[in-house]
Structure formats: C-alpha cells, structure tokens
Amino acid sequence: MKKNLSKFKSCNNETSFKNFNIYKNIGNISSGHSCIILIAVLISAMLSFGAGVTNAQEVTSFIPLTGTKNIPGDYATLSLAITDLNTQGVGAGGVTLNLLSGNPQTAPLGGYVIGGVGSLVLTTTSALNPVTVIGNGNTITAPANQTAGVLTDGIFKLIGADFITISGFVMTENAANTITADATNNMTxxxxxxxxxxxxxxxxxxxxxxxxxxxxxxxxxxxxxxxxxxxxxxxxxxxxxxxxxxxxxxxxxxxxxxxxxxxxxxxxxxxxxxxxxxxxxxxxxxxxxxxxxxxxxxxxxxxxxxxxxxxxxxxxxxxxxxxxxxxxxxxxxxxxxxxxxxxxxxxxxxxxxxxxxxxxxxxxxxxxxxxxxxxxxxxxxxxxxxxxxxxxxxxxxxxxxxxxxxxxxxxxxxxxxxxxxxxxxxxxxxxxxxxxxxxxxxxxxxxxxxxxxxxxxxxxxxxxxxxxxxxxxxxxxxxxxxxxxxxxxxxxxxxxxxxxxxxxxxxxxxxxxxxxxxxxxxxxxxxxx
Incomplete structure (x- = not known):
C-alpha cells in the first residue's frame, strides 16, 4: 500500500483525487483532517475496485454522450465535440452533434476521425444508440498544413465506427494545397x-x-x-x-x-x-x-x-x-x-x-x-x-x-x-x-x-x-x-x-x-x- 500512496504525500494537492466522485462530498475540512479522510477514501475506493487497481489515477469516470449537443454551445468546435465523443462514447438513445448554421470549420490534420484505436465509439454505438453528425450547410475546409506525402488525409474518417450518419456538410479542399506528386503531396x-x-x-x-x-x-x-x-x-x-x-x-x-x-x-x-x-x-x-x-x-x-x-x-x-x-x-x-x-x-x-x-x-x-x-x-x-x-x-x-x-x-x-x-x-x-x-x-x-x-x-x-x-x-x-x-x-x-x-x-x-x-x-x- 505504501507504494500506491507515495504519490499523495501532499494532501492539499486536490487534483490527485479528482478522479474520485466521492471527493466532492468531503466538504470543508481542515487540511490535517482532510489528509486522513482522503487517505481513507483512497483505501476504500481501491478495495471496492478490487486488487486489479494499483494506481488511483487509473480509475476514470466516463459520461456517455446522449441527446443533442449544439456546436457552439455544448462545445466550442466540431473537433472538440468529436474528441469528446471518442473519449466518452455514446449513451442510451444515441447522440446528435449539431453544428449550428453559420459556423464554418477547418478540419484537423488528417481529418475528423470517429472511431479509431481506443475510441469508446467502437463499443457503445448500436442501432438504438446511433451517432448523427449534422452540418446544417456549414463548410468544412481541409487544413492548409497537411503532412507532405501522406496518402490518408480526409475531411471525415470513420475508422471501425458503426451506426454513424454524416449529413449536411459542405466539404472542400483548401486552395493552398496544390502539391500533387505522391511523395510530397499536401492534398486531401x-x-x-x-x-x-x-x-x-x-x-x-x-x-x-x-x-x-x-x-x-x-x-x-x-x-x-x-x-x-x-x-x-x-x-x-x-x-x-x-x-x-x-x-x-x-x-x-x-x-x-x-x-x-x-x-x-x-x-x-x-x-x-x-x-x-x-x-x-x-x-x-x-x-x-x-x-x-x-x-x-x-x-x-x-x-x-x-x-x-x-x-x-x-x-x-x-x-x-x-x-x-x-x-x-x-x-x-x-x-x-x-x-x-x-x-x-x-x-x-x-x-x-x-x-x-x-x-x-x-x-x-x-x-x-x-x-x-x-x-x-x-x-x-x-x-x-x-x-x-x-x-x-x-x-x-x-x-x-x-x-x-x-x-x-x-x-x-x-x-x-x-x-x-x-x-x-x-x-x-x-x-x-x-x-x-x-x-x-x-x-x-x-x-x-x-x-x-x-x-x-x-x-x-x-x-x-x-x-x-x-x-x-x-x-x-x-x-x-x-x-x-x-x-x-x-x-x-x-x-x-x-x-x-x-x-x-x-x-x-x-x-x-x-x-x-x-x-x-x-x-x-x-x-x-
């Protein structure tokens, strides 16, 4: 146990415990007592999660996305919304990422990726829990600084992702991308x-x-x-x-x-x-x-x-x-x-x-x-x-x-x-x-x-x-x-x-x-x- 707790010598560093939802219920306690209580919480949590948990930082809470998420509003950009989708996964009834009209975007390098290695989209979508990404006529422009010689640049890429709908976008090449030779291309x-x-x-x-x-x-x-x-x-x-x-x-x-x-x-x-x-x-x-x-x-x-x-x-x-x-x-x-x-x-x-x-x-x-x-x-x-x-x-x-x-x-x-x-x-x-x-x-x-x-x-x-x-x-x-x-x-x-x-x-x-x-x-x- 000493090995697992050594990184928490400073109990005033609250960020060390933010992955535990119970932390928010501790209330206003003096730092000395706080340290004792937090160590007790840590031990209790580790016992609850079983012997397989050896590091408190590995305990992560995910909140699957559901309903309609407006961009901007719920997210500042489409890129942030898709990143969260891959991280959190999809909950009951599915989720709609709705890019409000009048919000053109520039795609990230390589394109928006839904799915891919480690994405929770791979295990949480279904016919009852689909993902719909709505563009409302917004233009998505390819980035101008794409890596030379890459042959896999896209605007959207669904990598192992199921039950996804991509609808209503205007996708366009960046006018600054003009190099066409395979080995040095910067095109989409x-x-x-x-x-x-x-x-x-x-x-x-x-x-x-x-x-x-x-x-x-x-x-x-x-x-x-x-x-x-x-x-x-x-x-x-x-x-x-x-x-x-x-x-x-x-x-x-x-x-x-x-x-x-x-x-x-x-x-x-x-x-x-x-x-x-x-x-x-x-x-x-x-x-x-x-x-x-x-x-x-x-x-x-x-x-x-x-x-x-x-x-x-x-x-x-x-x-x-x-x-x-x-x-x-x-x-x-x-x-x-x-x-x-x-x-x-x-x-x-x-x-x-x-x-x-x-x-x-x-x-x-x-x-x-x-x-x-x-x-x-x-x-x-x-x-x-x-x-x-x-x-x-x-x-x-x-x-x-x-x-x-x-x-x-x-x-x-x-x-x-x-x-x-x-x-x-x-x-x-x-x-x-x-x-x-x-x-x-x-x-x-x-x-x-x-x-x-x-x-x-x-x-x-x-x-x-x-x-x-x-x-x-x-x-x-x-x-x-x-x-x-x-x-x-x-x-x-x-x-x-x-x-x-x-x-x-x-x-x-x-x-x-x-x-x-x-x-x-x-x-x-x-x-x-």
Whole structure:
C-alpha cells in the first residue's frame, strides 16, 4: 500500500483525487483532517475496485454522450465535440452533434476521425444508440498544413465506427494545397472515408447523406466517398484485407450527395474472402431525392496503387466484392475531356460482386443518368459494367431504365465504347428500358450498346427488352452493334429480345443483333426476338 500512496504525500494537492466522485462530498475540512479522510477514501475506493487497481489515477469516470449537443454551445468546435465523443462514447438513445448554421470549420490534420484505436465509439454505438453528425450547410475546409506525402488525409474518417450518419456538410479542399506528386503531396485524398480499425472490426451500418464534396481532381488520388476493407487506415497501398465478416464495411447507405472535382467519385471495396465480403450497399436509394450527383470527375489513371481500385481506370462509381447492391437515381457526368492520361473512363463498374458460392443476391442498377466524355483517344469508354465471372446460380442482375447521353471522345479517337456490358452468369438478367440519347461518336473503334458474354445455365433467363435509341445516333466510321451475345449457353435457358427501338441511326457499319449464343448448333437458349 505504501507504494500506491507515495504519490499523495501532499494532501492539499486536490487534483490527485479528482478522479474520485466521492471527493466532492468531503466538504470543508481542515487540511490535517482532510489528509486522513482522503487517505481513507483512497483505501476504500481501491478495495471496492478490487486488487486489479494499483494506481488511483487509473480509475476514470466516463459520461456517455446522449441527446443533442449544439456546436457552439455544448462545445466550442466540431473537433472538440468529436474528441469528446471518442473519449466518452455514446449513451442510451444515441447522440446528435449539431453544428449550428453559420459556423464554418477547418478540419484537423488528417481529418475528423470517429472511431479509431481506443475510441469508446467502437463499443457503445448500436442501432438504438446511433451517432448523427449534422452540418446544417456549414463548410468544412481541409487544413492548409497537411503532412507532405501522406496518402490518408480526409475531411471525415470513420475508422471501425458503426451506426454513424454524416449529413449536411459542405466539404472542400483548401486552395493552398496544390502539391500533387505522391511523395510530397499536401492534398486531401478523401471527402469521407470508411475504414476498418482492425481486420476484424470494420465500419458498418453507416449513412453518408446530403453532403457536398468538392476536392481537386488535378490530384490523382482524390475520391469523394471512399469505403475500403482491403487496407489499414494508415497504409492504403499495402494489401491487408479484413479477415472476418465483422471486418468489412457492410450496410453502407450513400444518399443525396453532390460530389465534384474528384478523380473518382465513389468507391466501395470489400474483402475478397467468400465469407467476408460486404453485404448490402445502397447508392441512391429508391427516390430521385436520394440519388447522388457525381460531376466533373476524372483526370488520370496513374493514381497511387491503392489496394481497393484498379490502375489505369477512373470511374464515377466503383464497387468490388460486395453483394446485394442498389445503385439507382444517380447522375454521373465526367469532366469534359478532362481524362487525358492513361485511363479508361467508366460510369458504374461492379467488380467481384458475387464472389460467394451460395445464397441469393441481387444487383440493381436503375434510373441512372450517365454522360462520359474522354479526352484520351486511345482509351475506352464504358457506361455500366458488371465484370465478375463467379456468381451464385440463384442470383440476379437488373440494369434497367438508365439513360446514356452525350457520351463520346472529345478528340479524334480509336478507343471502343461500350454502354452496357454484362459478364456475370446469374440466373436472371434483365437489361431493359434503357435509353441512349443524342449519341454522336468521334471514334473509329467499335461501339456496342449492350453486350453479354456470360453463358446462361439451364432454367436461366435473360431479358433484353424495350431499350431505345432516342433523338439519334451518329458515327462516321467503324462498327456499331446494338446487342451482342457470344456466350456458350445450354439447353433449357431462355433469351428474350423484344420491343427494342433501333432507329434514328447514321453510321457506315451497323449490326442490330449479334447472337452467337450456344454450346453447339443444337444446344443453346430458346430465343424470342
């Protein structure tokens, strides 16, 4: 006991005992008696907490945050509020951090971090105890003194944090940040990033909604909203994928955000393990108001080799190793010829989305408006692509009611253009109701409106119905194909191609339907055209 009490020789030093709530009940006692009473309190407290407590300073009282906390008011700044959130955790009913309108902020170095090592947010949030951070239209500016060469700067970062909503902020790069070389950059990589804190503790059940995110696409590593379970929060170029289902970033909702001036709009990359992949991703919800706007994106494919994104491509939306996906109601407009270095330009790409071997999963890509204009004549333009070739036999893909417009190369080009490409051998496939509006192409490369390369299994059905060319299509030279399937489907499968409007076409080489589907002359799908 002498060892434990030696640091309290001066009993008039009240700060030594402030961690004990009982101290406030001692009252006004002379210093001599105070010393005796305080030592007695200390001994009693140590006995109450058990033999495991060896230092009085280790006894800490936490007051979880609940209700609405106004900033300013309850806290002077958003940074102080988030620091307290991480320190105190969340209590019954959850907490709302409300940044009152008219209070712009500058983010701390690296960004506002919710969660992370040691944060009580990791153990205190739940569906009943969520955290909502409301911006009320306030601007959050990245700091001007970011550490040179760091690749993990963001405005907000959720690191292993669950049940968090980030809503109503205007997030922007600092105009003073202009150095773009990887090794010396002082730029901001992420508007919002969702990352794991350990490979077994990801950021799950989160909502990013109604924010405006504007960075600087002159910097190759700019992402509007970035979710990855393929690397740590500190080393995005080192592959270290999460290893359990608890380590992924499942059930992410991204609604109503306006993202611009980034190289890549939205990334959601799950781990590749069949039992670890992300489950549930909703980008755009079910109504137009929930749709996201991604504009003026795309500069270069020579971005740093982040483990969650392929090289030599830029996308409006990129998804990897995730099941049960909805991408709907979004507007995706690339920079006007701004992609000029080593990159194919894509609208929506779903990669590795059915890696599991069992279960029933769906991917819905519906009511999106896509306009892509590449300034790199040798590279391809791809509107919507589902590229994973390993799926469950009972899963489905639905690519419906999307509009492709004003898509072309802005220079004389040889690169191909593919509006819709499916490589996923799902049981049901519906590519219907899509429109291609006012398309005038400047490439000699082949343009394909809809293609499928995945074989249909017995009892599988693919519908290619009611797709239309609107206003007109013009292409001076090079091949054009409206629909192509070159798969090796088997007997018992069905291919329907009905009510497609293939008209208003001006080109020199056109194929309406190219169907070479079947394992042999006598084996293949039943076709209805």
């Amino acid at each position: 990589e992420w508007g919002v990033a969702l990352l794991y804190v350990t490979t077994t503790n990801g950021a799950q059940n989160n909502v990013i909604q109604n924010n405006t995110i504007t960075l600087n696409r002159a910097y190759q590593n700019t992402y509007g909203i970035y979710s990855s379970s393929t690397h740590s929060a500190t080393s995005p170029t080192v592959n270290a994928s999460s290893i359990t289902a608890a380590g992924n970033n499942s059930n992410l909702k991204i609604y109503g955000n306006t993202i611009s001036n980034v190289n890549i709009g939205i990334v959601n990359a799950g781990p590749a393990g069949a039992t670890d992949i992300n489950i549930l991703l909703d980008i755009g919800g079910t109504t137009p108001a929930q749709g996201n706007s991604i504009t003026n994106f795309g500069t270069t494919g020579t971005h740093s080799p982040f483990t969650s994104i392929p090289s030599s491509v830029v996308y409006g939306i990129y998804v990897q190793y995730t099941v049960n996906i909805n991408i709907s109601n979004n507007t995706i407009i690339s920079s006007n010829g701004g992609t000029t270095v080593g990159a194919s330009l894509g609208g929506i790409n779903i990669d590795g989305f059915f890696f599991d071997t069992s279960g029933t999963f769906s991917t819905v890509i519906n009511k999106n408006s896509i306009s892509l204009r590449s300034g790199l004549g040798t590279m391809s333009i791809v509107g919507i692509t589902v590229t994973q070739t390993s799926t469950t036999p009972s899963s489905s893909v639905s690519i419906t009611n999307n509009d492709f417009n004003t898509t072309t190369h802005t220079v004389a080009a040889t690169g191909v253009i593919n509006f819709i490409s499916n490589f996923a051998p799902t049981l049901t496939r519906d590519i219907s109701g899509n429109t291609f509006t006012n398309i005038s192409c400047n490439t000699t490369g082949t343009l394909t409106f809809i293609s499928n390369t995945a074989a249909l299994a017995a009892s599988a059905v693919m519908n290619i119905n009611s797709n239309s060319i609107i206003t007109g299509y013009t292409k001076a030279t090079g091949a054009t194909i409206f629909f192509s399937t070159l798969a090796a489907s088997v007997n018992g499968s069905i291919l329907n191609l009905n009510n497609n409007n293939i008209s208003n076409i001006t080109c020199d080489a056109f194929t309406g339907i190219e169907s070479k589907d079947g394992t042999s002359i006598v084996s293949g799908p039943v076709k209805s055209i």
